[in-house]
Amino acid sequence: MKRSHHCGELSLNHVGQTVILSGWVASRRDHGGVRFIDLRDRYGITQIVFDSEHEPAVHQLADRLRNEYVVAITGKVTLRPEGSANPHIPTGAIEIRSTSLVILNEAKPLPFALDDTITTTEALRLKHRYLDLRRPKMQELLQLRSQVSHLVRQYLHNNQFLEVETPILTKSTPEGARDYLVPSRVNPGEFFALPQSPQLFKQILMIGGTDRYYQIARCFRDEDLRLDRQPEFTQIDLEMSFVDQDDIMQLIEHMVRLIFKETKNIDLPSPLPRLSFEDAMGRYGTDKPDLRFDLQLQDLSQFAATCDFKVFRSAVEKGGIVKALIIPGGNAFTRNRIDNLIDTAKEFGAKGLAWVKINEEGNLDSSIAKFFHPQTLRDALPSAKPGDLLIFVADQSPIVHQVLGRLRLLLGEELGLIDRNRWEPLWVIDFPMFEFDDTAKRYIALHHPFTAPHSEDIPLLETDPLQIRTQAYDLVLNGFELGGGSIRIHAPQVQSKVFDLLNISKTEAREKFGFLLDALESGAPPHGGIALGLDRLVMLLGKTESIRDVIPFPKTQRAQCLMTEAPSPVTSEQLQELSIRTTVKKPTNPL
RNA sequence: GGGGCCGUCGUUCAGCUAGGUUUAGGACGCCAGAUUGUCAAUCUGGAGGUCGCGGGUUCAAAUCCCGUCGGCCCCGCCA
Numbered sequence A: 001m002k003r004s005h006h007c008g009e010l011s012l013n014h015v016g017q018t019v020i021l022s023g024w025v026a027s028r029r030d031h032g033g034v035r036f037i038d039l040r041d042r043y044g045i046t047q048i049v050f051d052s053e054h055e056p057a058v059h060q061l062a063d064r065l066r067n068e069y070v071v072a073i074t075g076k077v078t079l080r081p082e083g084s085a086n087p088h089i090p091t092g093a094i095e096i097r098s099t100s101l102v103i104l105n106e107a108k109p110l111p112f113a114l115d116d117t118i119t120t121t122e123a124l125r126l127k128h129r130y131l132d133l134r135r136p137k138m139q140e141l142l143q144l145r146s147q148v149s150h151l152v153r154q155y156l157h158n159n160q161f162l163e164v165e166t167p168i169l170t171k172s173t174p175e176g177a178r179d180y181l182v183p184s185r186v187n188p189g190e191f192f193a194l195p196q197s198p199q200l201f202k203q204i205l206m207i208g209g210t211d212r213y214y215q216i217a218r219c220f221r222d223e224d225l226r227l228d229r230q231p232e233f234t235q236i237d238l239e240m241s242f243v244d245q246d247d248i249m250q251l252i253e254h255m256v257r258l259i260f261k262e263t264k265n266i267d268l269p270s271p272l273p274r275l276s277f278e279d280a281m282g283r284y285g286t287d288k289p290d291l292r293f294d295l296q297l298q299d300l301s302q303f304a305a306t307c308d309f310k311v312f313r314s315a316v317e318k319g320g321i322v323k324a325l326i327i328p329g330g331n332a333f334t335r336n337r338i339d340n341l342i343d344t345a346k347e348f349g350a351k352g353l354a355w356v357k358i359n360e361e362g363n364l365d366s367s368i369a370k371f372f373h374p375q376t377l378r379d380a381l382p383s384a385k386p387g388d389l390l391i392f393v394a395d396q397s398p399i400v401h402q403v404l405g406r407l408r409l410l411l412g413e414e415l416g417l418i419d420r421n422r423w424e425p426l427w428v429i430d431f432p433m434f435e436f437d438d439t440a441k442r443y444i445a446l447h448h449p450f451t452a453p454h455s456e457d458i459p460l461l462e463t464d465p466l467q468i469r470t471q472a473y474d475l476v477l478n479g480f481e482l483g484g485g486s487i488r489i490h491a492p493q494v495q496s497k498v499f500d501l502l503n504i505s506k507t508e509a510r511e512k513f514g515f516l517l518d519a520l521e522s523g524a525p526p527h528g529g530i531a532l533g534l535d536r537l538v539m540l541l542g543k544t545e546s547i548r549d550v551i552p553f554p555k556t557q558r559a560q561c562l563m564t565e566a567p568s569p570v571t572s573e574q575l576q577e578l579s580i581r582t583t584v585k586k587p588t589n590p591l
Numbered sequence B: 001g002g003g004g005c006c007g008u009c010g011u012u013c014a015g016c017u018a019g020g021u022u023u024a025g026g027a028c029g030c031c032a033g034a035u036u037g038u039c040a041a042u043c044u045g046g047a048g049g050u051c052g053c054g055g056g057u058u059c060a061a062a063u064c065c066c067g068u069c070g071g072c073c074c075c076g077c078c079a
Helices: A056-062 A122-127 A136-158 A199-207 A245-264 A277-284 A301-306 A310-317 A335-347 A374-380 A397-414 A492-501 A506-520 A534-541 A572-577
Strands: A018-030 A034-041 A044-051 A070-079 A094-105 A181-183 A191-193 A212-220 A232-241 A274-276 A321-327 A354-358 A389-395 A425-429 A434-437 A442-445 A472-477 A480-487 A527-533
Touching: A018 A044, A018 A094, A034 A056, A044 A056, A044 A070, A056 A094, A136 A212, A136 A245, A136 A534, A199 A212, A199 A232, A199 A506, A199 A527, A232 A245, A232 A534, A245 A425, A245 A472, A245 A480, A245 A527, A245 A534, A274 A277, A277 A397, A277 A425, A301 A310, A301 A321, A301 A374, A310 A321, A310 A389, A321 A397, A335 A354, A335 A389, A335 A397, A389 A397, A472 A527, A480 A534, A492 A506, A527 A534
Parallel strands: A044 A094, A274 A425
Antiparallel strands: A018 A034, A018 A070, A034 A044, A070 A094, A181 A191, A212 A232, A232 A527, A321 A389, A354 A389, A425 A472, A434 A442, A472 A480, A480 A527
8 A cells, every 4th residue: 555645735625535544643532423533644634534324433443543553544635614614724625534444553552742832851752762763843943954054065066065074983183173183003002083173084075186076964073062162063164266355245145045935935135144253253352253133242341441430440450441331221120139130140151230220310329339430330331221231341352351251141031132133144244363371371373273374464463363364254143153164374485474373383293284294385276265154054054942853863961862872881892892991980891 | 179959740839947637749741431622722531759779776767867979050270
């Protein structure tokens, strides 16, 4: 019995036809003389009727059906009786009057109900992922993900990109994230690493004349997990030769716009807004601002430098800054709520949080109000209104930005300022090339060490490296970093200068990236690229709150797969063959 | 490495902050019966947990204490 149709496609147009459907019993309703089941497959749900009057034998057999039994059904498509149509499902106008039923497989009672209003713990869903995946919502997300991948392939193929696979077993580069290591049996004591990204290979491909490369690439990072971070994740990875920053950004904008239009009929702005790293940090306190609400950081450093409040003045004298958030309606905040804000600010790294209420009469209401001339403060914060609460952080700028940036997000959430139906993509550009790590007393690369500086900034390599801005760009959507890329360094002298500044010695550089350095000296074209997080993109498009919902078989926060119970101990024979001994005290050896 | 929340029948939740009134309760699911128009079907009946695990306090622990395991969220980390 092969199915003639899917469970989501039958309608009034099919009335009278005899069809065969297969699928799972999603629910059953037994009225004695007549029994109903909802038959579900990937495409939808169709109601099946078993009638004792016309088909007593089939009706009798249907008594055995239980949830998630797998069945094949033959029957005639009929119009539902007057008043019993179900407007909630696409096939709700019709039903199948079954003339034959084959039970293909039975199913044990379920560990959890497969509703879309699922209330069970995620752990249970992950353990029984094969059941969880049957839920229409999960099917929809899988489908969405597939559709996005397909659109990406189609679009890039149409733009002369070659899809190239790069190695999964590759070389460990201890810079950056921790590597997943894979021992090599035939090279005792030596290890492959799983790629954190195909970065070096795609640059090599450009030097190899590939011109345009892409890959939907699995990447691996052995770091701690988060809501939007998994140890293995997928990137839309691409690289192009003989292009500049704008070429790549435009290509990606077109692609992302296409994806949003085709999958969700959403029109993203064209062109996407751009914000410099400096402005993003200054106004939003982060390099991935959520532009769905305003609540910008207000710079009060000038005001602070001349005010009577010592905390503010001395922060500025020590080279720091003072910034504020204007919380609309915050005058109504209770003392308790403000205290909570202060505690939160301290958790985020602030030494304290100053606050001033502007009461309805426009007067300042605060223990520190006496230090300020009300009018001077109002002049410094022209958009503050009676009824608002002002909160201030005074410190070195990274701390001020971090604290206020995170308070901004928190307050945006709490005050309901975020419109869930808005899509606010933007590019963040002109990242600094280096940061100075105070504890390690050395420069570290903000992006990665192959990122090219703006050509006019190259002389600064010799004089003032912290002022160098790069040809790097991050695509940000609703506060999530969707991806980032850059024009790469193709001049070997520039590359080695960068390694010098990063305190990577000639021998070290040779050991780690010798092949790339050789390649750069062998006719490297100017090139650049980008990588977009496919998982995050689908997560946002699918309006689901966790990256785990768009990864069919994700890991828990402890980096474990609850279904397969990976990772797991291996036999001592396996370890011996690999010349490996663990230092774990009580290895729970399986054999 | 650190902080927070959580763990009670298959599921979800109540009971815990006055330890005994709990043979641990409700709902969903499950099992049986009834039921010819439901789609969260309905009605009647039934089975099912010793409260994540270990230890302690106590005459008495789901309830208090300590430890431990697991899940989630966050900080660090993620060039």
